[in-house]
Amino acid sequence: EPTAPDxxxxxxxxxxxxxxxxxxxLVVTTAPVATPWHAWPVVACGGMSIGHKGMLYAxxxxxxxxxxxxxxxxxxxxxxxxxxxxxxxxxxxxxxxAGPPPIPEKN
Numbered sequence: 513e514p515t516a517p518d519x520x521x522x523x524x525x526x527x528x529x530x531x532x533x534x535x536x537x538l539v540v541t542t543a544p545v546a547t548p549w550h551a552w553p554v555v556a557c558g559g560m561s562i563g564h565k566g567m568l569y570a571x572x573x574x575x576x577x578x579x580x581x582x583x584x585x586x587x588x589x590x591x592x593x594x595x596x597x598x599x600x601x602x603x604x605x606x607x608x609x610a611g612p613p614p615i616p617e618k619n
Contacts, residue, residue, distance in 0.1 A: 522549070531604035534595040538573055542566030 529535055543549075543557040543566075557563040581588045 528604070528606065531599070531602075534591045536577075538570055540566045540570040540573075 526535060526537065542563045543554050544562070547553045547557065558567075581591075
C-alpha cells in the first residue's frame with residue numbers, strides 16, 4: 513500500500529532504547545481512523561470493543577513473539593548478532609545526564 517504523502521506521526525523514546533538492545537515495533541488499531549490521539553475520543557475507545565480488540569491483538573502478538581524467541585534460542589542469538597554487527601563500534605550517550613534532575617534552590 514502506498515505511503516501517505518503526509519502520514520500522521522508521533523514520537524517515543526524507542527530511538528534511545530534501540531541503541532542498547534535489539535528493538536522491534538508493533539502498531540495496532542485501537543480507535544477509528546482520524547481520531548485525535550491526545551484527546552478524549554481515544555480514552556473512550558479504550559472502554560469499547562475497538563480498544564479491547566486492539567489491546568488483545570497486541571498482547572497476543574507480543575506474547576507469541578516472546579514465546580517464539582524463548583522456544584527458538586537460535587533466532588534470539590541471530591538477532592543479537594545482527595544488532596551488534598549493525599551497531600558496530602558506536603556507543604550510545606544519552607543527551608540527558610544520568611540520575612534525577614537537580615532540585616532547584618530557593619532564592
